Amino acid sequence: MTTPPHGDRLVPADSHHTIQVRGARENNLADISLDLPKRRLTVFTGVSGSGKSSLVFGTIAAESQRLINETYPAFVQSFMRSQARPDVDGLHHLSAAIVVDQERMGTNSRSTVGTVTDAYTMLRIVFSRLGEPHIGTSTAFSFNSPEGMCPRCEGLGQASRIDVDQLVDRDLSLNDGAITVPGFAVGSWYWQVIARSGRIDADRKLRDFTAREWEEFLHGGATKVKVGSNTLTYEGLVTKIQRIHLAKDRDAMQPHIRAFVDRAVVFTDCPDCGGTRLNPAALSSRINGVTIAECSAMQISDLAAFLAGIGDHSVGPLLSGLRRLLESLVEIGLGYLSLDRTSSTLSGGEAQRVKMVRHLGSSLTDVTYVFDEPTTGLHPHDIERMNGLLLRLRDKGNTVLVVEHKPEVIAIADHVVDLGPGAGSDGGRVCYTGDVPGLRASGTLTGRHLEHRARLRERTREPRGGLTVKGADLHNLQDVEVEVPLGVLTVVTGVAGSGKSSLVHGYLAQRDGVAVADQSPIRGSRRSNPATYTGLLSPIRTAFARANGVKAALFSANSAGACPNCGGIGLVYTDLAMMAGVASVCEQCDGRRFTPEVLTYRLHGRNISEVLAMSVAEAHDFFPSGRAHAVLRRLMDVGLGYLRLGQPLNTLSGGERQRLKLAVHMAEKSTVYILDEPTAGLHPADVDQLLALLDRLVDAGDSVIVIEHHQAVMAHADWLIDLGPGGGHDGGRVVFTGTPADLVAHGDTLTARHLRAYVSG
CATH class of the missing domain: 3.40.50.300 (P-loop containing nucleotide triphosphate hydrolases)
Incomplete structure (x- = not known):
């Protein structure tokens, strides 16, 4: 029995049991079409760059999430990350997709394993009900609330101390270069404000400063001073460093600044709260002689055992839920963590498993769960447990899509999609779909390597x-x-x-x-790519400049040769006020990033945009010698021959x-x-x-x-x-x-x- 015609073909009546992908062309996908069984575990295999992520994340999951976002009012959508429609002819019978990836869980030092799993929230409620003495509601135990945080460290648990000898050389004067902080070299703007302020003797060795001069030099408050004809704000060296460097997110710093901060700043547990983040009142309340900070510091497997000994019926349902959550963390192989572990310190694999715990107890079914190498960071001993969790999600009536290379995970699949046969332009095609025995007998690269x-x-x-x-x-x-x-x-x-x-x-x-x-x-903007990161762009620009008798700056999309309309990005980002913003290909340069004049200059018949569109392997042949060839050889050696030179780093x-x-x-x-x-x-x-x-x-x-x-x-x-x-x-x-x-x-x-x-x- 069939349904009415759909397009120019008949669609089977049971087609709602499959996710239908038709004409997918995202990134390197070669106009592929396939059906994926619902409520089954499907594993996507293939070499790096074969198109697995483009199909699973960039097409199926992206379209599902985009369609869900479109159901919200325009005002709500304006607060969401905009998502363009994937390059695909059709996606039919999608269900809501939940992506469980390996992205790190941010750099917020206030975020812990306990807060991101809600385990600490539940623990706070338990202490607010059962803790003796009773000190108030659950917010009284929150280090992110003024009611519960340590007033000295404001709930961070750490105090920082600057090692002054990492900032200065006491045997030199300011004029001789006593300040060793990046950006404070003799003659620099920051140096002039201090050395020419009139408040410090720039010719005297720092070792000979009086106590008052030393205090003024290091900790002087903001005051207006005359430097030449300019009126500027003078600050002590430590005061200025705290403002311009230490107030910033460490991961957003430039590498040399980050290295300096790591060297100069010593972090210690807050002397008032001992690193617990909480005020004395929160630390005074106990259950069976144990504080909430001591519970948070316990290994999760030990905390689960401690909570099993609390039998108060007034919080029975809450305790049961908390114990189930902790047992799930143990089952997923994270029993060695503690609730007070800062979430930014988790590895990608640990972060993915923490996210996975949120879904194990969910009552939702008919959801599509999408995983990106869930075995990353797992010892072979732990892979068996991960397999059990994937099968549990499937058995609840969900569709589970997994990008994975490990033979142990491929072995439990109901369905396998093998992409390839190679990477980049040599990939993006379906080499095999079917069960695991069929994959072994298929003769594909994956099939041959399973054993x-x-x-x-x-x-x-x-x-x-x-x-x-x-x-x-x-x-x-x-x-x-x-x-x-x-x-x-x-x-x-x-x-x-x-x-x-x-x-x-x-x-x-x-x-x-x-x-x-x-x-x-x-770290880098959307302009960063393998060519800029490896220094490859420099010899490429030089080669173009010499071949055409023009300046090298023309061949940088961040400099003189950039398309003025898109600023050398190749895309134009349009803010649609209350509706989600849109990124569209620049109409002036057609996504090629450079001015028409620059694109007329050629090297061996190719313009700069065409060279940056090459894969590493193509460019390796295009530049047969010199510095560019040496860089490309190293990229080939590490197995990145399929990457495009101009590919944004945030896609890796x-x-x-x-x-x-x-x-x-x-x-x-x-x-x-x-x-x-x-x-x-x-x-x-x-x-x-x-x-x-x-x-x-x-x-x-x-x-x-x-x-x-x-x-x-x-x-x-x-x-x-x-x-x-x-x-x-x-x-x-x-x-x-x-x-x-x-x-x-x-x-x-x-x-x-x-x-x-x-x-x-």
């Missing part, structure tokens, strides 16, 4: 010295002492929360000669950002590289390429230290450092050091069991 196993290294390389860590006690580390070998590939393993990041980032990353490439966002995944940073660091000739889960976002076929790159770095004389869960990287290592045995207070210890072969043969840790099964499978 792929990296072998243990036959001969491990000999270390050349090492980095010694002693007495490491950051976070949950328990007085760890370990030698990290140099000149080899070292992999640090362990379950989530075992202390890997605390050890590596806390005790190794700040040492001389160490370069860190992680997945954190790359965490794994792509990490590999881009690695390519930049490779030019700096660092001797020790630290990578944090470099396999994130990598297809199994690309993992082999990553391992070959790591081998090249080590064989060239460098040292590579990798935090990683992927068994292929573990098997390929020269040396393993395994932390555990569990997470939180059950972790923080080194449970094994040695070669992968030793771990497989003799180890009894969770990592040993999974690596043993991997290499024997």
Whole structure:
């Protein structure tokens, strides 16, 4: 039986059981059409850049959320982020989509695990009812409310102290350059206001200042002074630094300013509240002898056990809900966290799992849940639990769409969509749709690699010295002492929360000669792209300038050659007042970003816009030698050959950002590289390429230290450092050091069991 004709084809009567995608062309999607079964778990596979995210996030989820937003009044829409309609002919039978991604949870220091999950809100109500002595309503326990916050630190829990010797050299005078703060060099504007104010002797060494002069120099309040013919505002050095630097969000700072602030500012627990953020009244109220701050500082698994001992019926339903929430956090592998953990310190994987908890107890059904590599940051031991949660969401009657590379997750799929066959312009096509056995037999790149196993290294390389860590006690580390070998590939393993990041980032990353490439966002405007970030644009501009006998500034979309209508962005953003703003392609430059005159200049037959539209691989052939070729070679080496030179950085995944940073660091000739889960976002076929790159770095004389869960990287290592045995207070210890072969043969840790099964499978 069929329904009436739809367009020029018949649509099956049960078509409402599928999400129908017709003619999707977002980014590199090649006009694809496919049907996705509803109320099933569908996994999207394919190499990096094959179009998975463009299909799942950029098309299906984006259109669902756009249609939902359109149901709100125009006034409400004006407060929402505007979303353009995806480039697709048709999307039929969509349901409401909830995206659970790996975006970090902001940089607000007032946001904690407890506040973002509502667990702390529920705990506050419990204390307002049962706490002795009774001090008021739930807001009396809120560190974000004047009623409950510590008055000294205003609920932040920390006090900052500036190390003056990081600001100045006491053996110099102002005229000799005593101020070492960025932006305060001799002759600079800030320097002139201080040195020429008449309030400070600019020729006297700082060491010889009197107490009054020292106070005036560092902490003098804002006063008007004459500098030449100008009337300016004088401020003491510390006062000015607090205003121009410390009042800003750290992540919004330029890298050199951030490095200065990290060096000069010492953060300590607030002396009044001891870091609890709360005032004395809130800290005086107790349940069974325990304060709300002590509850918040407990490991979540311990807090769940503590609350199980409270049997007061007046808050019975509330306690039951709170316990269920905490048990969900434990079940999802986050039992090692505490409610007072600042949410900005969570990894992308942890943030995604925290968001996931919000939906586990939801009564909603027929929702489309969209996940972006939910196993990121998970040890193989924890992937089984994540799989169980995905299946639970499906079994409640929801459609679950997952972008994932891990064979363990692909194995539980009801339906698989494999995109490819390659990346960028070589991708964007459907290579296979169907069940998992069919994928294995399909002959696609993913199908061939499903059972792929990296072998243990036959001969491990000999270390050349090492980095010694002693007495490491950051976070949950328990007085760890370990030698990290140099000149080899070292992999640090362990379950989530075992202390890997605390050890590596806390005790190794700040040492001389160490370069860190992680997945954190790359700060920059919508103008930033791989060409600008890597310094590639400079030799490209120079080449165009020489070939055409004009100045290089013409070939920068941020300078003289920019289209005057869009300012070199290629898009025009229109504010529609109460309705959502719209971004449209600039009509004057047709999205090419440059003036017509600039586009007449050519290099080997291509204009600057056409060159920036090239993929890294195309540009690598286009620039066969010189500085540009060297930069492009490094981008090829890290597996980013499919990226376009002019692609905005905010469109890159965490794994792509990490590999881009690695390519930049490779030019700096660092001797020790630290990578944090470099396999994130990598297809199994690309993992082999990553391992070959790591081998090249080590064989060239460098040292590579990798935090990683992927068994292929573990098997390929020269040396393993395994932390555990569990997470939180059950972790923080080194449970094994040695070669992968030793771990497989003799180890009894969770990592040993999974690596043993991997290499024997």
